[in-house]
Amino acid sequence: MHQQTSETFDQNAREALADVQLRGALRNLATTFGGRRKEAIATVEDWEGLRDRARAAKDETLAHLDKYLEQFADNAERAGAQIHWGRDGAEACRIVLELIRARGASKVVKSKSMATEEIHLNHALEAEGLAPVETDLGEWIIQLAHETPSHIVVPAIHKSKRQIAELFAEKVGIEPTDDVAVLTGAARRILRRQFAEAEVGISGVNFGVAETGTILILENEGNARLTTSLPRTHIAVMGIEKVIPRFTDLDVFLKLLPRSGTGQRLTAYQSLITGTKRRPEDEGPEELHIVLMDNGRSRMLSHPVTRQSLACIRCGACLNACPVYQQVGGHAYGSVYPGPIGAVITPQLSGLKPAAQLPYASSLCGACREVCPVKIDIPELLLHLRAEVTEGTAAGTAAQHGPVKQRPLERFAFGLYARAWSSPTLYLLGARVARLLQGVVVRKGRIGKVGGLLAKLAPPLAAWTEWRDAPPLAPRTFREQWRDGQYREGN
């Protein structure tokens, strides 16, 4: 399979559609997580009110991000954490690398962190001769397979049991088996040794509480707890948008995230870590380093429409609800963040040019907006980004990467459309002419596959009729029928 990037989404999508095993896995994902989410929501009083409160908390934070970030950093430092600032991914990687080097460490374990995937941290560490071990089962599977995650919450969802068993047999030498418990047991045994010897643990952060300087990490497996309790040094990589104002705000987010993501009331474990241990004899790491990372996030603050992207709590609900994701899966997006949220933040983080197809990877059905726990209006964002693509403007987010290629033909076509539809005379005239001309392509009352010159003149018609018939224009318009009294009483 060729290297799938966001620039080749169209091609990636076609390949994914032909992958029967993948589509089965995605169908399973949609029905399972969709159903569990519904059941979980039913256990909450006023789900809509919770969403509103969460969005309000995020809006408040983002509108004053400098203040809350500063408060978070100060409180974390007061409790013993060391704060590092990374303007972009490369700088964040360098900070982590230096921290490891300076401590003469080589044994590194990692718990699941989308932020570290975003900046390709493992790659950066491996390039310097380190071998960080992913400890989340799904992340470990894709690490062994040299792949990228295809889902925010279940990164190896695209792989079947069979494929995973074969992978384990090849890479870690166990007998191939269909038994999930056996496969999981093997992972537990092998990774435990890594935990026991680890010198540095790297994690992400789900929420950073400004009021107390606390970082919260959610999980189900226990690997994040091991990663953040056993090694001498804990490095937490945190996007600057992860800050929330108050400790009690956690109530709202902990009610929304697990239910939205996996349909659980709560994940098995939450670790709330505030600084370092009080006494040397206490359990836990000697040092806590929090790397606060921008990497394109501050730019998103510059417009209310794009600012809401930063409210995302990475639950994955939009992926599970999206009809596009459900058909093509995560790899087609060619980005660490797939699905609806990926379609809007990838262009903003990596630049509009390489990701110009992504805002179009949507039918604007709005399912994502319906399920988003923090009410991000993703369709609005998609349209905003599409406008940036077609206008080739560099407003706000695209400024760094220059305008996207202009589409003069498209602009002409829409200009024509706008003129014709704004004038009743032109519209009627156009309808009459089209009715006359369509006789060329209408067969047995339908317009089938359009080819040749017409296809070149009207690409949308050609694209539509490639897979389905188009209905012809009616013999008489409604206005004509109305004018002729067809709808008068008695007719």
Add this chain to the structure above:
Amino acid sequence: MSTEQRRNEEARREMFEAIRGHLAASAPHDAVRAAHHAAAAHGEDVSAREEKRATVVFEGTAVERFKQALEAVAGKCFVVRDEAAASEVLRRIAEQRDSQRVAVTDSKLAGRVLKLAALRSEVLENAAVESLFECDLGVTGARWGVAETGTLVIESDAERNRLASLVPAAHVALVEARNVRHTLGEVLQAINERGEGGLSRAITFITGPSRTSDIELTLAIGVHGPAELYVVVIEGEGNG
């Protein structure tokens, strides 16, 4: 100041400048949106918005609710009268699992119950890390219980629990009934109402045994954390 410190300071400054700059750039757009929303909300009757009520409602005590929620996530819950009864439960669990080596924290409650239980197994208090990996059962206390989710809250200031509750394949947690509250919100509030000392450095919320659905969304229990979680809720008055 070292090079790294200088870099850090510079990065911090730049990041704050970027944040403030972009927020300022957004101000005119925010004003437009605010005006739109004000106009739109003018006609909207917010009070008429239908609130989706929970269809699953619980009647009963916090402890009953806790037990139901915990069992729904494959945890096991025993509600007992006093510490003696708790020790009985603990002994049964240890025997059923043929436990050889038990790790216990410095929780006073756990200490008392363990003593009463007089287990045959070797008991290690505040075991070193290497020994912990040899233990098959961990016994801890718990500071709070959250009834609506079946969650235990263990605080590092109260006991050295982080590894005893995580490394051995089974975990027994002892909690007093009076510390089991109905909602997560109540418990978060209680945790936050700390005195001078501030929050415990490590607070762990535990809801059932360790699990994953990473392989074909098939549930597997017991990945990196304990595969079995037993919570013993003690109703009598304890000394904490």
